[in-house]
Amino acid sequence: MFSPSMLGGDFSRAAEALEAISSSGAEYAHFDVMDGSFVPEISFGAKFISDLRPYSKVIFDVHLMINRPEDHIERFAAAGANMISVHAESTNHLWRVLNLIKECGADCSVAINPGTPVSFIEPVLPIVDYVLVMTVNPGWGGQRFIPQCLDKIKELDSRRQDEGYSYLIEADGGIGRSNAKTLFDAGLDIAVMGSAFFAEDDKASFLREIEESL
Numbered sequence: 672m673f674s675p676s677m678l679g680g681d682f683s684r685a686a687e688a689l690e691a692i693s694s695s696g697a698e699y700a701h702f703d704v705m706d707g708s709f710v711p712e713i714s715f716g717a718k719f720i721s722d723l724r725p726y727s728k729v730i731f732d733v734h735l736m737i738n739r740p741e742d743h744i745e746r747f748a749a750a751g752a753n754m755i756s757v758h759a760e761s762t763n764h765l766w767r768v769l770n771l772i773k774e775c776g777a778d779c780s781v782a783i784n785p786g787t788p789v790s791f792i793e794p795v796l797p798i799v800d801y802v803l804v805m806t807v808n809p810g811w812g813g814q815r816f817i818p819q820c821l822d823k824i825k826e827l828d829s830r831r832q833d834e835g836y837s838y839l840i841e842a843d844g845g846i847g848r849s850n851a852k853t854l855f856d857a858g859l860d861i862a863v864m865g866s867a868f869f870a871e872d873d874k875a876s877f878l879r880e881i882e883e884s885l
């Protein structure tokens with residue numbers, strides 16, 4: 672499955688970018704929220720998401736790259752997020768914030784930076800709906816994939832088989848034609864793609880081509 676990232680689109684024509692995602696056949700649309708503190712850049716807040724919500728029925732996948740995410744969950748859920756990812760490195764209250772996401776009616780996801788091992792999130796693996804493995808340093812689109820992160824996808828895949836966990840595995844950053852198959856073969860369920868997706872004229876055939884290669 673695919674979650675094209677709005678960050679790769681043109682914000683001055685955001686509804687068209689979202690339409691390009693919906694009509695490509697992707698199951699998800701990925702929204703990168705940055706606060707200028709957890710990551711250096713600032714992107715957008717809940718209003719951007721609620722303004723776009725009526726334009727698409729795809730699953731809104733909201734990736735919070737913000738400190739103290741527990742202070743903002745209600746707002747993003749009310750804006751129309753269907754799933755919300757919080758970084759394990761961004762809060763002292765990971766267990767609480769993941770449960771808060773569920774209480775607000777969204778699916779919960781825990782994200783880890785390239786330097787954070789899977790063992791760091793081990794206690795929450797039984798309760799999460801998704802694990803988001805960052806395959807670049809969060810904060811910018813268009814970066815190069817960090818190959819060492821592939822092992823975390825394999826590790827998460829074997830852990831869920833061994834323990835019977837039900838989370839889906841998502842990867843984010845530097846994904847495109849050259850490495851998508853390797854990631855899916857390693858156990859990935861959802862590929863986030865920003866620059867690679869928006870660089871394509873025919874986005875539907877691009878996604879289909881990757882799917883058919885699997």
Ligand code: DX5
Pocket residue numbers: 676677678679701703734807808809810811812813814843844845846863864865866867
């Ligand atoms: C990076 C963001 C990504 C970004 C990916 O911090 O979390 O979602 O949009 O962009 P690409 O696919 O260009 O690496």
Ligand code: ZN
Pocket residue numbers: 676701702703734843863
């Ligand atoms: Zn992201």
